Amino acid sequence: MKHFKGRTVVITGAASGIGLALARRAAGLGMKLMLADIEAPRLDAAVATLGLPPERVLTQVGDLSLEATVAALADAAFERFGAVHLLCNNAGVALTRLVRETSRADWEWVLGANLWSTIHGINHFLPRMAAQADASHIVNTASAAGLLSTPASAAYNVSKHGIVTLSETLYHELRAEGSRVGVSVLCPAWVKTGINAALRNRPARYGATSAAGELSRAHEARIASALEAGRLSADDMADAVFAAVAEERFYVIPHRRINEALRVRFDDILAARNPSPLW
Numbered sequence: 678m679k680h681f682k683g684r685t686v687v688i689t690g691a692a693s694g695i696g697l698a699l700a701r702r703a704a705g706l707g708m709k710l711m712l713a714d715i716e717a718p719r720l721d722a723a724v725a726t727l728g729l730p731p732e733r734v735l736t737q738v739g740d741l742s743l744e745a746t747v748a749a750l751a752d753a754a755f756e757r758f759g760a761v762h763l764l765c766n767n768a769g770v771a772l773t774r775l776v777r778e779t780s781r782a783d784w785e786w787v788l789g790a791n792l793w794s795t796i797h798g799i800n801h802f803l804p805r806m807a808a809q810a811d812a813s814h815i816v817n818t819a820s821a822a823g824l825l826s827t828p829a830s831a832a833y834n835v836s837k838h839g840i841v842t843l844s845e846t847l848y849h850e851l852r853a854e855g856s857r858v859g860v861s862v863l864c865p866a867w868v869k870t871g872i873n874a875a876l877r878n879r880p881a882r883y884g885a886t887s888a889a890g891e892l893s894r895a896h897e898a899r900i901a902s903a904l905e906a907g908r909l910s911a912d913d914m915a916d917a918v919f920a921a922v923a924e925e926r927f928y929v930i931p932h933r934r935i936n937e938a939l940r941v942r943f944d945d946i947l948a949a950r951n952p953s954p955l956w
Contacts, residue, residue: 678762678814678859678922682707685758687750687802689741689794690768692719694870695818695863698911699765700727702919710734711754711761713741714768715878740880741768742789747797751805760809763922766798767818769836770875772886773897776831780887784832786879791836795843807851807858814859814922817844821866821935825942827955829896837864848927861921865914866932867907873900 686703690696691712703710704727714720717738724736735757739746754761770790772783795817806813822830823837844862851858876886889897909931917931941953 678812678925681763681919683709684762684811685709685711685754685760686763686765687711687713687754687761688765688767689713689750689798690818691736692716692723694872695865695868695911695914696765696767697723697726698915699767699918701912702915703763704729704733706919708733708763709758711737711750711758713737713739713746713750715740741794741797742786742880744793744797744801747794748801751801754802755805760811760813761802761806762809762811762813763816764798764802764806764814765816765818765918766795766840767816768794769818769872770878771830771833771872772875773829773873773900774832774887774889774893775829775896778887778890778893779832782883783887786883787832788836788839790875791833792839792843795840799843799847803847803858807856809857812857812859814861814925815847816861816863816918816922816929818863818865819844821864821930821932823862823864824930825935825938825955826952829893830900844927859922859925861918861927861929863914863918863921863929865909866935867903868909868911868914869904869907870911873897873904 686708688696688699691700692714700710700712720736724734737750741747770787772787817840819840820837822834823841826834841862844860848860917929921929945952
């Protein structure tokens with residue numbers, strides 16, 4: 678997908694962080710925007726910052742872990758704009774807990790918001806995108822946690838590993854059938870996005886999050902510090918995504934400093950040895 682002006686992008690998790698940065702980049706390129714998020718006030722505020730005329734932007738508030746929400750999002754996007762050229766499955770949450778402290782409700786919340794929202798997005802947008810005459814592209818936001826396995830982040834890691842393998846599988850399938858739909862997977866590391874405050878959006882049906890023990894709290898503090906110190910911004914992630922889409926490049930890994938950790942991990946796998954410490 679080489680051209681963006683006048684084309685339509687759908688972005689989930691668009692009210693803040695990487696989603697909002699993607700929206701800003703798309704608006705600057707002259708695209709029409711369909712933006713979705715679970716937070717109504719933040720989504721309204723985000724749209725106000727874009728300064729777009731009403732005919733170029735449409736919003737939807739809802740829980741994207743629910744298939745009905747994503748189905749309605751797809752219907753609204755195609756009804757309003759007639760086509761969708763770029764789908765950014767970007768909505769996501771994070772939870773820092775040891776495996777033994779992660780409740781079933783915690784698992785369901787994180788997997789729903791991260792992995793199932795992406796699955797729903799593909800299921801409800803891909804058939805119509807594939808039927809379009811124009812080339813189109815799907816970008817799934819995973820994480821460096823989809824390539825590595827950091828302690829105290831099991832639910833998040835599993836959801837992001839799932840997004841990576843889902844994206845790779847989809848890429849192979851679409852390439853084999855000669856589809857004009859491209860696929861990319863974004864795997865950022867530490868970016869100051871507010872994802873560590875995701876509990877504010879935990880739906881009531883999951884109840885309260887599980888209690889964090891001393892070690893989980895120590896990992897929470899470490900992760901918060903790393904996010905705060907992140908050298909690359911959400912805008913850097915958006916730039917990397919649009920460059921990858923234009924180049925039809927699958928892997929989008931802006932934080933190249935994780936290369937050594939990736940090499941060690943795959944060397945461990947190839948040598949059938951126990952996993953090396955990550956730090």
